[in-house]
Amino acid sequence: xxxxxTRTTLPVLPIxxxxxxxELGMPLVITxxxxxxxxxxxxxSEDKSIAIFTQKSADxxxxxxxxxxxxxxxxxxxxxxxxxxxxxxxxxxxxRIKHLGMVLSKPYLNSNLRYLPELSDIGTEIEALQRExxxxxxxxxSLVNPQIQLNLSFILSNVEKPVSxxxxxxxxxxxxxxxSMLILSANTQRELYELxxxxxxxxIQVLELRHQISSQVESKLGxxxxxxxxxxxxxxxxxxxxxxxxxxxDVTELRQKLxxxxxPEKVHKEVEKELNRLERMSAVSPDYQLTRTYVELAIELxxxxxxxxxxxxxxxxxxxxxxxxxxxxxxxxxxxxxxVMKLNPSAKAPILCFVGPPGVGKTSVGQSIARAMGRKFExxxxxxxHDEAELRGHRRTYIGxxxxxxxxxxxxxxxxxxxxxLDEIDKLGRDFRGxxxxxxxxxxxxxxxxxxxxxxLDMPFDLSKVFxxxxxxxxxxxxxPLLDRMEVMRLAxxxxxxxxxxxxxxxxxxxxEEAGLNSEKLSINNEALSYIIRRYTREAGVRExxxxxxxxxxxxxxxVARGDDAAVIINPxxxxxILGPEHFYAEQARQSLAAGxxxxxxxxxxxxxxxxxxxxxxxxxxxxxxTGQLGDxxxxxxKAARSYIWANAETLKIDTAKIRKxxxxxxxxxxxxxxxxxxxxxxxxxxxxxxxxxxxxxxDTAMTGEITLSGLVLPVGGVKEKILAAHRAGxxxxxLPKENKKDLTELPEHVQQALDFVFVERIxxxxxxxxxxxxxxxxxxxxxxx
Amino acid sequence: xxxxxxxxMQSLQELHGRSFRPAWQPAVDIYxxxxxxxxxxDLAGVRKEDIEVIGNDHFLTIKGQRRDLQIQEGHQxxxxxISYNRFERNLELPVDVKDASMQIDYQDGMLFIxxxxxxxx
Numbered sequence: 001x002x003x004x005x006t007r008t009t010l011p012v013l014p015i016x017x018x019x020x021x022x023e024l025g026m027p028l029v030i031t032x033x034x035x036x037x038x039x040x041x042x043x044x045s046e047d048k049s050i051a052i053f054t055q056k057s058a059d060x061x062x063x064x065x066x067x068x069x070x071x072x073x074x075x076x077x078x079x080x081x082x083x084x085x086x087x088x089x090x091x092x093x094x095x096r097i098k099h100l101g102m103v104l105s106k107p108y109l110n111s112n113l114r115y116l117p118e119l120s121d122i123g124t125e126i127e128a129l130q131r132e133x134x135x136x137x138x139x140x141x142s143l144v145n146p147q148i149q150l151n152l153s154f155i156l157s158n159v160e161k162p163v164s165x166x167x168x169x170x171x172x173x174x175x176x177x178x179x180s181m182l183i184l185s186a187n188t189q190r191e192l193y194e195l196x197x198x199x200x201x202x203x204i205q206v207l208e209l210r211h212q213i214s215s216q217v218e219s220k221l222g223x224x225x226x227x228x229x230x231x232x233x234x235x236x237x238x239x240x241x242x243x244x245x246x247x248x249x250d251v252t253e254l255r256q257k258l259x260x261x262x263x264p265e266k267v268h269k270e271v272e273k274e275l276n277r278l279e280r281m282s283a284v285s286p287d288y289q290l291t292r293t294y295v296e297l298a299i300e301l302x303x304x305x306x307x308x309x310x311x312x313x314x315x316x317x318x319x320x321x322x323x324x325x326x327x328x329x330x331x332x333x334x335x336x337x338x339x340v341m342k343l344n345p346s347a348k349a350p351i352l353c354f355v356g357p358p359g360v361g362k363t364s365v366g367q368s369i370a371r372a373m374g375r376k377f378e379x380x381x382x383x384x385x386h387d388e389a390e391l392r393g394h395r396r397t398y399i400g401x402x403x404x405x406x407x408x409x410x411x412x413x414x415x416x417x418x419x420x421x422l423d424e425i426d427k428l429g430r431d432f433r434g435x436x437x438x439x440x441x442x443x444x445x446x447x448x449x450x451x452x453x454x455x456x457l458d459m460p461f462d463l464s465k466v467f468x469x470x471x472x473x474x475x476x477x478x479x480x481p482l483l484d485r486m487e488v489m490r491l492a493x494x495x496x497x498x499x500x501x502x503x504x505x506x507x508x509x510x511x512x513e514e515a516g517l518n519s520e521k522l523s524i525n526n527e528a529l530s531y532i533i534r535r536y537t538r539e540a541g542v543r544e545x546x547x548x549x550x551x552x553x554x555x556x557x558x559x560v561a562r563g564d565d566a567a568v569i570i571n572p573x574x575x576x577x578i579l580g581p582e583h584f585y586a587e588q589a590r591q592s593l594a595a596g597x598x599x600x601x602x603x604x605x606x607x608x609x610x611x612x613x614x615x616x617x618x619x620x621x622x623x624x625x626x627t628g629q630l631g632d633x634x635x636x637x638x639k640a641a642r643s644y645i646w647a648n649a650e651t652l653k654i655d656t657a658k659i660r661k662x663x664x665x666x667x668x669x670x671x672x673x674x675x676x677x678x679x680x681x682x683x684x685x686x687x688x689x690x691x692x693x694x695x696x697x698x699x700d701t702a703m704t705g706e707i708t709l710s711g712l713v714l715p716v717g718g719v720k721e722k723i724l725a726a727h728r729a730g731x732x733x734x735x736l737p738k739e740n741k742k743d744l745t746e747l748p749e750h751v752q753q754a755l756d757f758v759f760v761e762r763i764x765x766x767x768x769x770x771x772x773x774x775x776x777x778x779x780x781x782x783x784x785x786x
Numbered sequence: 787x788x789x790x791x792x793x794x795m796q797s798l799q800e801l802h803g804r805s806f807r808p809a810w811q812p813a814v815d816i817y818x819x820x821x822x823x824x825x826x827x828d829l830a831g832v833r834k835e836d837i838e839v840i841g842n843d844h845f846l847t848i849k850g851q852r853r854d855l856q857i858q859e860g861h862q863x864x865x866x867x868i869s870y871n872r873f874e875r876n877l878e879l880p881v882d883v884k885d886a887s888m889q890i891d892y893q894d895g896m897l898f899i900x901x902x903x904x905x906x907x
Contacts, residue, residue, distance in 0.1 A: 076809035080866040
């Protein structure tokens with residue numbers, strides 16, 4: 001058999017970016033004229049052989065010998081189709097070749113070549129390398145796509161020779177030209193496999209990294225997409241079942257509510273608009289909840305609903321009397337208002353401010369008023385409120401926006417004319433977020449509050465029918481413009497007798513009921529009650545008293561529950577057993593006063609108090625020392641008192657040398673409590689006069705009043721509390737500025753009876769009334785005794 | 787002398803280790819008769835003298851080459867689908883072909899190989 005010529009000169013077909021390996025096929029499209037000429041020559045040979053070399057750079061159009069790698073592949077053209085300006089070929093690699101030199105035979109190249117031997121080195125190591133290659137390739141393809149794995153073993157089984165398998169893998173890996181050329185140029189199997197294993201390793205690492213990254217991205221995307229898909233499916237299922245979407249059901253329900261609610265036309269329109277928006281929204285959108293809450297609020301607000309006022313004056317009066325003892329002013333004011341309402345139904349509601357110490361019943365009187373008038377009662381505490389938005393609401397654009405407390409209270413009340421109690425208005429805070437007091441001014445002004453504008457609601461709401469009552473412990477902290485809008489009603493503290501009455505009428509029955517007892521099982525006699533009031537409580541109101549009574553009731557209830565059913569009447573002797581030792585020693589009038597000590601009267605937020613002002617002479621000292629946490633006003637008042645005494649030493653028969661040569665120290669106990677105000681001026685003057693004269697002040701006398709340097713006595717505040725405190729302490733005689741005489745009408749009858757009042761206009765009158773020897777010695781009794 | 791010798795050695799080596807992988811594989815039909823195997827191989831256009839049949843154990847190798855002998859001056863290939871150049875086909879048979887009597891015919895471009903077996907395989 002004659003061998004086919006193993007020709008050593010073949011036409012050259014340069015290819016770009018690809019490498020043809022032996023035993024593998026490759027489709028090619030030839031367009032370059034030189035290449036087409038080379039192919040024509042190959043096709044007209046009897047063996048259709050051609051030399052295929054890869055270009056070193058893909059960019060070169062007309063490559064010469066130097067532009068080609070020197071190792072290539074002898075190939076046979078298996079199929080060919082001619083087009084106008086191109087050939088499509090299928091070539092099949094047959095053998096590795098190396099060109100020894102090229103001849104340009106216009107227009108193509110001819111190569112003088114040498115056939116490279118087959119890779120024939122063998123050994124166990126080579127076999128191990130080859131198996132490693134197959135394993136790596138399997139792993140790699142499983143990373144690309146698990147399905148290819150099956151195909152790979154099939155593909156590889158078609159290629160018998162391991163070397164050819166390596167070439168096949170190199171093609172499948174689509175390595176770049178340089179790496180492919182290294183593979184093709186490998187002259188031993190060992191070299192070939194080592195190269196391949198290196199490339200496979202690298203490829204696996206890259207793939208693993210890619211997997212890691214893409215799986216991270218996928219898991220992120222996955223959740224949201226899943227949710228979206230599920231929702232879409234849910235929607236389709238619901239449509240299929242003929243069910244409404246939940247949001248649609250929501251809107252329908254709201255629309256029904258809207259039709260039922262009697263809203264003003266403007267509001268109706270606005271709500272309708274919001275509802276239409278809501279209808280188009282998806283329930284997942286964050287705006288949905290926001291709009292829904294808003295619509296609900298707008299529908300639920302009592303735009304037109306109101307309660308009918310209870311205008312039977314006698315009935316109202318009865319209710320007020322039932323609920324509270326005394327408080328005549330307040331009750332009277334309410335009844336007056338009801339009378340006005342009866343005659344003029346469109347009258348504006350007054351805005352009241354109840355001022356008084358804790359526990360005097362400010363809040364509960366509010367509840368009682370609501371009951372008497374037949375109005376809904378809502379209360380909110382303003383204590384510590386420091387953000388204007390709390391009152392007026394946040395704009396709807398904010399996340400978590402809510403209507404203000406006022407609108408919320410109205411909504412809770414369900415009517416537009418409730419009695420709205422704003423507690424602790426004197427404890428409003430303020431900071432950089434705004435001043436709630438300023439917002440309150442709009443709310444509490446009947447001329448403005450008919451179109452109160454809540455930021456959240458964004459529609460005016462009429463507050464003019466709301467009966468506002470505010471409460472405060474003191475007026476000092478209320479801004480003046482705000483105070484100006486309110487009608488202030490003082491609820492002063494109660495006297496011991498009033499407390500006893502309150503206890504009898506309200507506290508004891510209530511506490512007995514709470515403890516499950518009745519008046520047959522437990523009663524408290526009068527002495528015990530007043531003992532409790534004096535020795536176990538010290539307050540202007542009755543809270544502590546009520547707690548103490550509650551504590552007695554519980555102790556007795558324990559006894560009854562244990563089986564001791566005997567009726568108990570509490571008398572003072574039993575109190576130590578039940579309540580423990582006395583909590584307070586009553587601010588008893590001191591039995592004897594040394595010279596330089598005078599009883600003053602003080603007003604505190606929890607009622608009045610008696611305080612003894614003590615003065616001591618410091619021989620050879622000079623200064624005036626003041627102690628006892630005195631405020632500026634009180635210190636100045638002390639200086640004025642001293643200067644007055646000094647200036648009038650002669651009239652008062654005081655030795656000026658004594659004043660000049662010695663210092664004086666004034667102390668006001670209790671030293672831990674800060675004190676201020678001018679009302680102790682008269683007391684300090686009395687203490688100093690007594691000191692310099694070395695004659696004591698009368699021990700049954702207390703005094704209060706502001707003084708001037710010229711000797712006038714000016715009126716002071718809190719007289720009722722002060723007198724009640726003096727009365728409690730056992731003082732019999734009180735020196736007051738003449739202008740405070742009118743305040744005595746506030747006092748209970750029995751207190752007025754029990755005390756002597758001395759009204760003074762000038763300090764010397766007060767001193768005469770206060771200091772024993774002067775008043776005794778004086779034939780001219782200037783002071784007026786009532 | 788040395789150069790000549792080494793050149794000779796090199797060319798010998800090249801001849802021996804030359805890797806001419808086949809460019810194509812012919813189609814094969816295999817039949818089993820009472821006492822023979824009949825193998826038909828499609829080798830149209832292959833000259834008889836360019837065919838080689840080798841038996842070895844259970845393997846039968848048919849190889850050779852198809853040459854394009856009708857290349858006419860002035861003709862241009864318009865399209866080509868027939869594979870030329872070397873072919874090779876390895877067949878594995880359930881009979882030991884080395885000792886079996888074999889009859890080879892070549893007729894109308896088909897190669898027929900008959901392998902006689904002692905009994906029905």
